[in-house]
Amino acid sequence: xxxxxxxxxxxxxxxxxxxxxxxxxxxxxxxxxxxxxxxxxxxxxxxxxxxxxxxxxxxxxxxxxxxxxxxxxxxxxxxxxxxxxxxxxxxxxxxxxxxxxxxxxxxxxxxxxxxxxxxxxxxxxxxxxxxxxxxxxxxxxxxxxxxxxxxxxxxxxxxxxxxxxxxxxxxxxxxxxxxxxxxxxxxxxxxxxxxxxxxxxxxxxxxxxxxxxxxxxxxxxxxxxxxxxxxxxxxxxxxxxxxxxxxxxxxxxxxxxxxxxxxxxxxxxxxxxxxxxxxxxxxxxxxxxxxxxxxxxxxxxxxxxxxxxxxxxxxxxxxxxxxxxxxxxxxxxxxxxxxxxxxxxxxxxxxxxxxxxxxxxxxx
Numbered sequence: 001x002x003x004x005x006x007x008x009x010x011x012x013x014x015x016x017x018x019x020x021x022x023x024x025x026x027x028x029x030x031x032x033x034x035x036x037x038x039x040x041x042x043x044x045x046x047x048x049x050x051x052x053x054x055x056x057x058x059x060x061x062x063x064x065x066x067x068x069x070x071x072x073x074x075x076x077x078x079x080x081x082x083x084x085x086x087x088x089x090x091x092x093x094x095x096x097x098x099x100x101x102x103x104x105x106x107x108x109x110x111x112x113x114x115x116x117x118x119x120x121x122x123x124x125x126x127x128x129x130x131x132x133x134x135x136x137x138x139x140x141x142x143x144x145x146x147x148x149x150x151x152x153x154x155x156x157x158x159x160x161x162x163x164x165x166x167x168x169x170x171x172x173x174x175x176x177x178x179x180x181x182x183x184x185x186x187x188x189x190x191x192x193x194x195x196x197x198x199x200x201x202x203x204x205x206x207x208x209x210x211x212x213x214x215x216x217x218x219x220x221x222x223x224x225x226x227x228x229x230x231x232x233x234x235x236x237x238x239x240x241x242x243x244x245x246x247x248x249x250x251x252x253x254x255x256x257x258x259x260x261x262x263x264x265x266x267x268x269x270x271x272x273x274x275x276x277x278x279x280x281x282x283x284x285x286x287x288x289x290x291x292x293x294x295x296x297x298x299x300x301x302x303x304x305x306x307x308x309x310x311x312x313x314x315x316x317x318x319x320x321x322x323x324x325x326x327x328x329x330x331x332x333x334x335x336x337x338x339x340x341x342x343x344x345x346x347x348x349x350x351x352x353x354x355x356x357x358x359x360x361x362x363x364x
Contacts, residue, residue: 018033018034018096019033020096020112021033021060022062023062023100027064028062028100029065030211031063031099032059032061032082032096033095033098034058034095034096035085035097036057036095037078037081037082037090038055039055040053041053051316052316054267055081055315056078056082057078057268057318058094059078059267059268059269060342063211065243066241066242066243068237068243068246068257068259069244069245070246070247070254070255070258070275072248072249072254072264073265074265074312076312077264077265077266078264078266079247083132083213083215083245084132084213086213087130088116088123092116096114096116097115099115099126103126103128103129104122104126124158127158128208129207130213131204131205131209132214132215133200135217136220137196137197138188138196141188142188143188143189145188146185147170147179147183147186147187148170150188151203151206152170153206154207155207158207169206170184173202173206176202178198178232183195194221194225194228194229197217197218197221198232200217201217201229209242210242211242211244212244212245213244213247214233214244215247216248216249217229217233218248218250234257251293251294255279258275260273261273261274261275261278261279265286266312266315267323268323269350270284270286270287270324271286271350271352272349272350273346273349274348277349278363279291279363281363282361283353283359284351284353284361285329285330285359285361286328288363291363291364292304292305304362308327312327321335321337322336322339338354345357
């Protein structure tokens with residue numbers, strides 16, 4: 001049986017970031033605390049570990065029922081790795097992820113489990129409630145499997161062997177995502193990129209999950225197809241009461257679909273806030289720099305983009321103090337030596353910056 005956390009009398013020597021903070025709230029479904037994923041660097045004939053790539057470095061965030069949490073940042077900042085570590089496609093180095101699960105409950109009432117404590121058997125059951133839409137709709141679909149086999153695969157893995165019932169489920173899902181039932185006998189190469197992504201979405205919905213991790217689901221699509229896919233995701237969210245963790249590079253896309261947004265930089269979360277609040281009133285200098293790069297649909301507008309100096313920090317050898325300080329125009333001595341605390345400055349507005357209270361930053 002899973003390690004169900006019925007009480008939270010955690011010993012005092014457990015670090016603060018591992019304590020469940022938000023999961024007690026009525027509508028919070030996932031509470032990630034201190035999530036860490038390091039990839040070892042091995043060298044030599046004996047493959048000796050000489051260091052680590054700190055892909056995700058002690059991050060905290062939570063997800064409410066029926067909302068979309070967007071995750072943005074430069075390439076390599078850890079957005080995708082964080083998503084895959086929560087769902088344990090990657091095994092975590094440290095941290096906890098508290099989730100309200102129904103499949104592990106003996107009474108059908110949601111119970112709180114730490115996903116990082118679950119064995120393989122219980123984690124397989126949890127995957128009924130958590131699924132993923134992958135970035136590349138070409139490589140994420142097996143070219144040797146028909147659409148029916150692809151969408152029905154989660155059902156088969158979880159013990160549903162009634163082919164007639166599975167065929168009805170697949171038919172309903174394909175029609176719901178805008179495809180025809182006759183498409184189920186075709187193969188992925190016979191579809192366009194947008195249609196392939198719809199097949200991936202149908203597969204993610206097969207087990208009626210609570211949370212779907214969307215790993216840049218529209219970045220490989222044309223702009224017009226992006227809009228259709230985003231609208232489809234929003235419609236499905238309303239119909240199935242889904243919660244999304246939406247990873248993307250495009251700040252406009254994230255603003256359109258997200259209720260709250262988390263900004264990541266070199267494996268850490270710099271800032272989290274409601275979408276409108278973050279875009280209009282950023283508290284972290286890195287967020288301000290990102291917002292200045294959002295294009296304005298006005299030919300007369302004079303761009304005031306902030307050009308950050310230097311390169312992105314090396315996650316295998318990050319700087320001391322705040323990781324952003326070598327590129328920050330507001331950095332002071334404390335930023336170079338002391339890691340800023342990730343704290344809530346306004347209601348639901350969290351930031352990791354020593355000078356967040358005193359800076360007057362510009363949003364979009």
